[in-house]
Amino acid sequence: MCWTFKGHSFPKEVILQAVYFKLRFSLSYRDVEELLSIRGIRVDHATIQRWVYKFTPLIEVVLKKRRKLVGNSWRMDETYIKVKGEWMYLYRAVDKEGKTVDFLLTRRRSKLAAHKFLLKAISNNGCPKVVSIDKSGANKEAIRTYNNRSLKKIRIRQCKYLNNGVEGDHRFIKWRIQNMLGFKSFESASRTLVGIEIVRMIKKEQVTFPRCTYFKTFCSMAA
Incomplete structure (x- = not known):
């Protein structure tokens, strides 16, 4: 997959700004539509939703090449996310410094789902020495x-106190999606959450780029 803005009615700068607004702030798609209209840009909220759906997987591809190394002591946990009226499970892990290790939305909470997440996290970050769980x-x-x-x-370390870091980090995701009308499909939820997590990682300075604003770092991933 590669970035391409051909065929869109709006310039690259407008698309990236709209996608960033949605992923960075606790805004609905209609909120983003209104913000853009204040700037003289008239674009329908459904179009913004399609942009987020299309471009977040591309951002994740770039992230894999530019993410900084995380520590080898992880805190792993899952939290609840509602999709189309049903609870799904977002598996997440952070290292002992609070840096995001990885994330994965699954339909069920089970050994198989946890193992799938662990494989993804290790594939992207290498094998940890210890994983703390509840x-x-x-x-x-x-x-x-x-x-x-x-x-x-x-090494498996079961200690709720040590897992406070990842549980606290869940709150940011919960706060970010609280103003949404709800996810209508699993794929839409998965892609949006990927984008939110990546923007969060940019804010944690986990993406290699010369020091600049978070927005510029985000835009550089579409270069």
């Missing part, structure tokens, strides 16, 4: 399964 048996079994299959020795 009392979740599914997460514990997922790590044990990975150790057995890969002959690795990730």
Whole structure:
């Protein structure tokens, strides 16, 4: 996949600004539409939604090349996200410094879902030495399964106090989506959450780029 703005009725700068507004702030699509109209740009909220849907996977591809290394001590947990009236599960991990390790939206909370998330996180960041989890048996079994299959020795640490960091980090995601009317599909929710997480990582300065504004760093990922 590659970035292309051909065929769009609006210039690249407008599209990136609209997408950034949606991913960075707790705004509905209609809020973003109104903000743009104040600037003299008339674009329908449904069009902005299509932009977010199209471009967030491209941002994630660039992120994989430009993300900074995280620590080898992780805190892993999951939180609830409602999609089309049903609860889904957003698996997330941060390192001991609070840097985002990875994230994955799943339809169920299970050993299989936890194992899928762990594989994604390790593929993107390397294998950790220790993973702190709460009392979740599914997460514990997922790590044990990975150790057995890969002959690795990730140490499992079950301590709720140590997991406060990732649980606190969940609150940002909850706050960001509170003003939304709700996700209408799993794929739409997944792509939007990817964008929100990446903008959060930019704010945490986890993306390599000369010091500049967060917005400029975001735009550089579409270069």
